[in-house]
Amino acid sequence: MYALTGDYNQAKSHYEIALSLNPDNITGLINYSALLLSQNDLEGAREYAVRASELDPGNIQVRILMQKIEKR
Structure with a gap:
């Protein structure tokens, strides 16, 4: 929800707590990885993404x- 409204810091905080x-x-x-990718991290x-892939x-x-990450 926070990512959709552009509040990326709040979104990151909530993903970290959830995870x-x-x-x-x-x-x-997956969603946290995508958020980090959108922030160029x-x-x-x-x-x-690797953790998700292992699971x-x-x-x-x-x-x-993973393909999107490797393309950057």
Whole structure:
């Protein structure tokens, strides 16, 4: 929600809290990685995308996200 309104700092904070409570949340990992990518944090985006990929290697969203990260 915060990312949609452009409040990226608040969005990052909420993703960090959510992932600290449930570090295996694939949707949270993917969305946080995408948010970091949108902020040009390639290292952070890659870290969370890799974690998501390890948990769900066949996930198409993760594969697409990894491709976007590698293209930058």
